[in-house]
Amino acid sequence: MQLALAPLQTYTDYHFRNAHLAVFKGVDKFYAPYLKMNNDGTIKNAPKIDILPKNNPQIAVIPQLMACGEEEFFIMADYIESLGYKELNWNMGCPYPMVTNRNLGAGILNKPSEIFELFDHIFPKLKMGLGIKMRMGLENTSEILEILPRLNDYPLTEIIIHARYAKQLYNGPCDHERFQECISLTKHPLTYNGDIESKEDFDELQIKFKGINHWMIGRGAMKNPSLFEEIQFGTVDSGEVYRNKLTLFSQHIITSLLECNPDKGYALSKMKSYWEYLSEGLSDGKQLYRKLKKAKSISDFSELLFETL
Incomplete structure (x- = not known):
């Protein structure tokens, strides 16, 4: 079993990650919030600083980027590679309208042809491992049913699925039935993400999704940073x-x-x-x-x- 800390923009930065590593246990992998571009075509400075190796000396961190085109993808990917990273994650899950309206984050999930056209251009040139973190769709969770099988044609390192569609934001229940469908549609390592806020939540999901060994926790860990310990080791602090x-x-x-x-x-x-x-x-x-x-x-x-x- 592997537990990962989700990349929450402005929250799970290196200050949070290093403090968590110093005080709590149980996280196997940390994901950094996404790199993004300025209007002038440069990378925003704060996320660049966040993934500097000197700021993550003992952390197994996976940098993340958000892009809607090949050029900006490689501006950020080349920067990540220059720091010595061997793997990155592409954010196709951010649900906020200010992002999705620009074809970023989950805004591309109702345009599968654009996703695959991007991948066709990117993978022949990419020297790093690439995983994606995605929602199940923009408008509804059925959108993932068209995307997921076709992702088998690409050498992704992993697929992380937040079990909602973007327009839900963080409201309403996760679609567990749809996630169960997803398990048989992909050959890639699959990670579940969404509404794990207690060990009881995790235990129920582990029983429900027997083939899933990778799990990502975000807001639940912000509310209770010891949640990883409780799940991994069964220990609950007084x-x-x-x-x-x-x-x-x-x-x-x-x-x-x-x-x-x-x-x-x-x-x-x-x-x-x-x-x-x-x-x-x-x-x-x-x-x-x-x-x-x-x-x-x-x-x-x-x-x-x-x-x-």
């Missing part, structure tokens, strides 16, 4: 132990943020965004988050957090 880990985890992130950017307002903003998720995993999380949101400085935030936890 409330006090878990809170102590969250304190240490937060301190690692704060230290990393301040080393990267001395702007303490930036660190404060980032920590508030992290704790919007982390607070959901605590019984008193709503009250704690209300206090943390009022912090005026990163030092106040740290004091409030450590006093309360």
Whole structure:
């Protein structure tokens, strides 16, 4: 069994990944949020920095990119390769309209001919392994039924499927029946992603999808970073132990943020965004988050957090 941390834009960056590796266990593979392009044809700087080897010294990380054309694909792929990576992941799953309306992310899933035309041009030139992370479609989950069998013609390293269609965003249930159909349609290693927020969720899915050995967790791990340990090792920390880990985890992130950017307002903003998720995993999380949101400085935030936890 292999567990992976999903690439959540602005959240699961190297600050989060390194802190998680230092405090928690159970993640086999980390995926970096996608590289994307500026309007002038250059790669945005923050995601470039995120995947620098010096920022990921002990992490088995897979960089991700988002592209809708061959030229921009290779601008980003060449950069990834120049850093020494042997594999990358193509985001065909981002569901947000500002992305899909530009034929990016899941916006290409209702245009299968464009996907295969891109692959026909890219694979003969590509020197790295390539996997994809995708939704089941843009408008509905049946769209994947046309795409998935034809992907067998290409040497993909893996296919990660978030079991929703894009226009759902993160609302409504995952389509488990459709995912079950997908298992027999592909020869590639298949990873399940979507709504794993507890060990109970995972156990139910593992029984349902007996042939699946690769799993990806995103929002569930943001709410409970120890979820990987609970699934991998069956261990559940006591409330006090878990809170102590969250304190240490937060301190690692704060230290990393301040080393990267001395702007303490930036660190404060980032920590508030992290704790919007982390607070959901605590019984008193709503009250704690209300206090943390009022912090005026990163030092106040740290004091409030450590006093309360």
